[in-house]
Amino acid sequence: MLPNGNLSDLMYPMTADIYYSTSEQSSFGEMVNTWSFDRVVNCSAIKERPYSAVANAIVSEKFVEYAYKLDFRTADEILKSSDDISYPLTGILITNIKDPSGKVVWFEVLDEPTVFEIGNVEPMFDPFHNFFGYRIFLRRADDQSCIL
Numbered sequence: 001m002l003p004n005g006n007l008s009d010l011m012y013p014m015t016a017d018i019y020y021s022t023s024e025q026s027s028f029g030e031m032v033n034t035w036s037f038d039r040v041v042n043c044s045a046i047k048e049r050p051y052s053a054v055a056n057a058i059v060s061e062k063f064v065e066y067a068y069k070l071d072f073r074t075a076d077e078i079l080k081s082s083d084d085i086s087y088p089l090t091g092i093l094i095t096n097i098k099d100p101s102g103k104v105v106w107f108e109v110l111d112e113p114t115v116f117e118i119g120n121v122e123p124m125f126d127p128f129h130n131f132f133g134y135r136i137f138l139r140r141a142d143d144q145s146c147i148l
Helices: none
Strands: 014-025 031-047 069-074 092-098 116-125 131-140
Touching: 031 092, 069 092, 069 116
Parallel strands: none
Antiparallel strands: 014 031, 014 092, 031 069, 069 131, 092 116, 116 131
16 A cells, blocks of 8 residues: 555655765865764665676775765755755765664674765656656765764
8 A cells, every 4th residue: 555645755765864064274274074964864775786787896906995886866955954055066975874674774894884975966757757856876985984
């Protein structure tokens, strides 16, 4: 049986935390980002190209490199914070992606959720060309300690 009127619970059964940055200049002239938690959004997340063969997540030719890439979907406008301030893609991080039962599904070490940066944001439309949410390409952030 389908829920009355709203398919959000079916389309976005997962949750994720959204962080935004503020930049300040240090005494040496270096720009330093400070990341602040803003809100939890409902979402769905799967690996990029889920029907492809399982590829190595770790590449180790020169240095160890993690290559996690996700297709992330949400109905929330994440380019704006909860206080309606617009941010560029480079000023937004997504982490703590959890399944419907509350289990973190991408993590680094035990209970440390993987931090993802945004590669692209594009709108999605329903069959009648009405706005239906956002499809967002995520990739693992190189700096996993930035929001600790």
